Amino acid sequence: MVNTSAVQDTQVLEPEHEATFEGRLSEVLSAYSGNESELIPILQKVQQVFGYVPEFAIKEIAKFLHLSEVNVFGVATFYAQFKLVPTGRNIVRVCRGTACHVRGGARILREVEKQLGIKPGESTPDLEYALETVACIGACALAPTMVVNSDTYGQMTTKKVSEALNRGDQGE
Ligand code: FES
Numbered sequence: 001m002v003n004t005s006a007v008q009d010t011q012v013l014e015p016e017h018e019a020t021f022e023g024r025l026s027e028v029l030s031a032y033s034g035n036e037s038e039l040i041p042i043l044q045k046v047q048q049v050f051g052y053v054p055e056f057a058i059k060e061i062a063k064f065l066h067l068s069e070v071n072v073f074g075v076a077t078f079y080a081q082f083k084l085v086p087t088g089r090n091i092v093r094v095c096r097g098t099a100c101h102v103r104g105g106a107r108i109l110r111e112v113e114k115q116l117g118i119k120p121g122e123s124t125p126d127l128e129y130a131l132e133t134v135a136c137i138g139a140c141a142l143a144p145t146m147v148v149n150s151d152t153y154g155q156m157t158t159k160k161v162s163e164a165l166n167r168g169d170q171g172e
Contacts, residue, residue, distance in 0.1 A: 024049055025057055029064050036065045039075055043082055051127075052083040088123035088130030092116070092165065093147040097136035104156075105144040109133065111158040112146065115165060129165070 028045050032038045039061070046057050053076050062069040076082045094109045113119055116129050123130040139145050142154025146164060153164045 021050065021054060021056065022060075025060055029060065032064070034064055034066070036067055039065055039067070039072065040079075043072075043076055043079075047082060051089075052086050055084070086123065086127055088127050090129050090149055090165075091132065091147075092129055093132045093134045093137065094120075095135075095137050095143070095145045095147075096133045097140065097143075099136070099140035100144040103143040107158055108144050108146055108156045108161065111161045112165070115161060 025046065028049055029042070031045075032042055042061055042065075043053055046053050046061070050057070058072045058076060059069055061067075062072045065072070076084060092112060094112055095105055096109070097105070100108075109120075112131060116124055116131055118124055118129070118131050120131050120133045134147075137145055137147055137152065139152055139154055142152070144156045145152060145154050146156055146161075147153070148164055151164075153160065156164070
């Protein structure tokens with residue numbers, strides 16, 4: 001068993017963390033000249049540093065590039081690569097493809113949801129795990145499958161879920 005209850009989409013940064021985050025953001029921005037063509041590279045770098053694009057970063061990036069916050073927010077939400085809320089450190093992907101579905105993929109997903117206490121698209125409150133579903137991971141012969149970070153687990157059973165989750169946690 002791992003954790004319960006999900007991070008809400010409305011989660012905000014704790015104020016005591018913001019000072020540190022602002023310092024790190026200033027460092028990130030200092031590597032750029034302030035040209036609006038740098039928007040995507042800056043968003044990518046911010047996500048690399050923080051693990052997501054915090055709301056305060058959108059405001060600071062907008063000021064830095066002389067763009068409106070709406071513009072920056074629009075770009076950050078347009079591209080799926082950018083996450084606007086904190087995401088779990090270990091990414092768990094459960095396959096929902098046809099081959100996995102007919103071999104009990106739904107049971108695997110339910111077990112993962114139960115053990116992590118979250119639904120697809122959510123992260124655990126301690127940000128250890130994020131849960132996603134995928135259409136096919138390309139290992140249909142091993143169905144049902146799931147992936148924890150870069151490790152693929154095939155011929156999954158509900159009993160093997162706990163082991164896969166804990167291995168993923170140690171693997172990072
Ligand atoms: S359908 Fe699950 S791996 Fe292809």
